[in-house]
Amino acid sequence: MRRWLGPALVAPAFAYIALLVGLPVVLSLYLSVSDARVGSDTTRFVGLANFAGALQTPSFRGALIHSFLFTVISQALVIAGATLLALSLKEAFRGRGLVRLLVLLPWVAPISLGALGWKWLLDSLYSVVNWMLAAAGLVDPMNPPMWLGEPRLAMLSVILVHTWRTLPFATVILLAGLTSIPRDIPEAAAVDGGGFWRTHFTITLPMIRPIVLVALLFGVVFTFTDMTAVYILTRGGPADATQVLPSLAFFTGILGGDLSGGAAISLFLFPMLLLGAIVLLRIARRSEVT
């Protein structure tokens, strides 16, 4: 009885991971080295031809660059913003509960709803953002910026929306990290004469570095593999200017019917992300403090 209880209790988790994570990974690994297409019932093994083919296309190379820009810029903004937010939300002030709730909202609200809201905010004709900027005299009301229609602005928009979306989770993780620091430590720093910046840069933030790294790792992996903001706001446009690898894989494999090509694109970064995850987790473990 006892011998079976443990495995039995762990079994659902195993089954869940095997079915929902393991199986699709294996399937896409298989697809990426085959010539499978929607509608054809015979597949052949083609080796790394799909990867080589993808590298030849300009849209793939563009998407690769966009993926890096998208991830690096948004996660840099997220870590900086989340640190500031967590530091301010840790302090007691009137209405802190409400502010915490508001900060969490983008995370708990369905992303489709949030992104549709942004789509409207940034709309070419009805943009509230432009309306306000025009009212403030910052943009020409006759010729306002096309937030989702000009390549650079569109990239900026998807990056900012994704930042807005992933900021709350990072904030919560960092807030938990800051809360775990015993109250005595910042107090000792205050008595020792440390001001706000010195205390945070030499004491508080180094102490939560492992947690920051975990948040960063999570954000980077999530961002490299997520296409929601791009899909809803721009569909990768204008003219592939905001195309990232996950959205390109989706358009190629699912909408374009090229299953093997899509699988190759989506798996392209897998080895690198795996390596990155291992490295970051090692650093986090080494810098762990008791």
Place this chain on the structure above:
Amino acid sequence: MAIVATRALTKRFGAGENAVDGVDIESRDGEFLVLLGPSGSGKTTVLRMIAGLEDPTSGEVWIGGRMVNAMTPRERGIAMVFQSYALYPHLTVYDNIAFPLKAQGVPRSEHEAKIGWAAEKFGIVRLLERKPRELSGGERQRVALARALVREPQVFLLDEPLSNLDAKLRASAREELQKFQKELGTTAVYVTHDQVEAMALGDRVVIMDHGRVRQVGTPAEVYDDPADTFVATFLGSPPMNLLERDGILLGFRPEHVRAGSAAEGAVGFRFRCELTEYLGSEQLAYGTLQDAAWAGREVVWRFPSWDPAPAEGSVQDVYVERARLRYFDSSTGLRRPAP
């Protein structure tokens, strides 16, 4: 060196009663002043208000002749040792001790000499490259003291710095602490709930209860001449015997009970022994009085372990010298003259 003083210092958390209620204390220059009280007496809150870690609800804090209420902790010229030591866990011992120097803008060229001096004083030179988690409790405590000492503060504030040490280490750390404080001559305010520590360390002891100061005095004064029944029973283990009759409480210490019949200048009792405890260096006898006037009152008697102990259930004559008797008003608990 500086005098620390509080004037009508009061702290209220939320809507409840005052955690600190109109506390007036004033240290002397270079004094080792101990705040002693049970948990919840407000002693740590007083210390935190002196440090500037807690804002007073009302009242004033003075350090070195300046009213410091509006000053941040860093401007007050104090150093504090926390109960948990609050060492920075990710920094080496050297960097821990260097932090206050950097924060105060002490030129980098002077760091090494100052840190060496502080480390030397507390015998932690060989630990400088270690991280706090690689140190024992006693070593951490020394690092915390060195970190407090290194910037030569006007005032040391210590919040139960010995309570995390085991009993044996505590005694030697107590002795060392006293030695350093005397040597440096820096005013120290020390919070503890341990009366032995308070008596051993304090030039004077401030006894607090429920946010108020009950008595301030030298260890001998507060022990021998308690201002009220709280002080009388809080100090001493077992506490002072208090016998009530006609609205007056008669108090005497367990060690002032002597065997034999009362002679001139003493008060005699009939003591029936209920229970004895052998404690190595001393013995305790718990019993009740049999005299008509005091029938049934409980008394503890402390005597050396080499004296014969009374048999449990036996009745014998004991006495207390009149000079040892203390009188309290039984309704207010305050000291009063002999009736």
